[in-house]
Structures are given as structure tokens and as C-alpha cells.
Amino acid sequence: MELEIVEQQENYGKFILSGVTPTFANTLRRMIMSEVPTIAIDEVIIIENTTPLYDEIVAHRLGLIPLKTDLENYVLPEMCECGGQGCTSCEVSLTLEKSGEQDVEVVLSSDLISQDSKITPVHPNIPILKMSKDQKIFLEAIARLGRGSVHAKWQPISTISYKYYPIVTFNLDNCTFCEDCVEICPRDIIKIKDEKIKAVNIINCSLCNQCVDVCELDAVSVSTTNDKFIFVIESTGALSLKTIVIEALRLLKEKAKEFKVHVDEF
């Protein structure tokens, strides 16, 4: 198995995974979506709410705020020594207390005060609610580690997808260099110069087959490899992209070992 990073920004990445089966590629995607844990607000104790927003909606919005996650110092409640009762290893408390001082006051994610300076909202400017002058919100939010398979708020990514690695080839015996395929390609993949035709930036090919359809001489063909995949991943910022992929592979290895033990016992 080989992993080649094509593009890496803070919360966005593109990589090519080769030497694996389609099943493995899909398993990695599902492990990232469903099994890599992050910290998210899981319980909200409303002490006072005189804003126009219902308690339930406030709680729902708080749950969806991505929080920076520390996998080294927190464990899932079901794996914690406290037995899930709640302790500093499996949960963190954040408080929010704000009164309307202006005609329209916006409560932001940065108004959440965390008892652990490492577990804070990824973005400080996420609006939670608006309130008028003299209205008030006062609450305590308990954040816990959880998995995307239980609730989407715990997914470490906002999107992850992959596609088969494209192959675009030309039959030079048939090609008249008419440039019809060049003009129709929406991704600017096909180039013709000095009676030579080639595909460039192949990973951008969307496999739309428009070049094949437009060529009346059957001089272009589009196919895919079965063991090479282009992944696009966008994290919520709760974890770094590197941590997400490494953690997913580690958890997959653990699950495979566990599966083998069960098979051996069979």
C-alpha cells in the first residue's frame, strides 16, 4: 500500500492511495467517517434562557460546534476507568453566560468558556443565537469523546470521498487532431501540440466520458484502475488530517486483529 499526498491545506487534503482493493478504500473511508472519535458537546444543562430560542435548539446547535480534540488525554466514556460516570478523563465542561447589552446581541462560539484550554471551539465566530437587550443565556455544556457511527456531530470530517484513478488513452492511428475532445473536456485534461495528443493533470478527470462521446473515430478511451484511488478529505478542524488518517488505520488494524481472534476461535 502506498499513500501519496497531492495537496495539503490546514483542513483540506487530497491523496492517492494505491496497491489496495476497492473494499479497502471504502473501509478506510468508513473508518474515518464512523470510528475516529472526536470531542463534541453531548449534554447541556440550561440554567437560564430568556432568549427567543428554545432550549432544545440551543443544545442542538452547541452539539454541532466542532471542538479541538485531544486524543491523548481523553478516552471514550465507555472505556473510562470511571465506568462512564464522568471524570476529567472522559468529559470536559464548558460554560456560557451572556446577557444582551445591545439591541441585538449575537452569542458566538467564542463565548463558550472551557475548563480545559485545549478543548475549545475550532472557529471562534460560529453564531449560536441572537438575543435582544436584557435577555440572558446561562448554561453548562458537557463535551465527551464519541464516534460518528453514533451521531454525526462526532465525525472528524465534513466530507470524504474517493474516486477510481482515471486512465485516458488515445489511438493515434485514428486520431485526426480535430480538437473536439479538447474543447469539450470540462477539466482541461486533453492537450494537443505539434500533432501530439496527451492527457495532463489526470487526477482532475471527472470520468464524465464526454471526450469519448464526442470522438467519432473512437480515438480516445477512458477507463480506471482497480487498485488506485484519489481521496478528497475535508476535516472539521477537530483533529489534523494526519491524525485522522493514522487513527483510522490504527483502529482498522485493531479491528482486523480482533476479527482474526474470533475466526481462530470458530
Ligand code: SF4
Ligand atoms: S476528438 Fe478524437 S480525433 Fe479528435 S482530437 Fe480527440 S481523439 Fe483525436
Ligand code: SF4
Ligand atoms: S472523461 Fe471528461 S474530464 Fe476526463 S478527459 Fe474525458 S472529457 Fe475530460
Ligand SMILES: [Zn+2]
Ligand atoms: Zn471517566
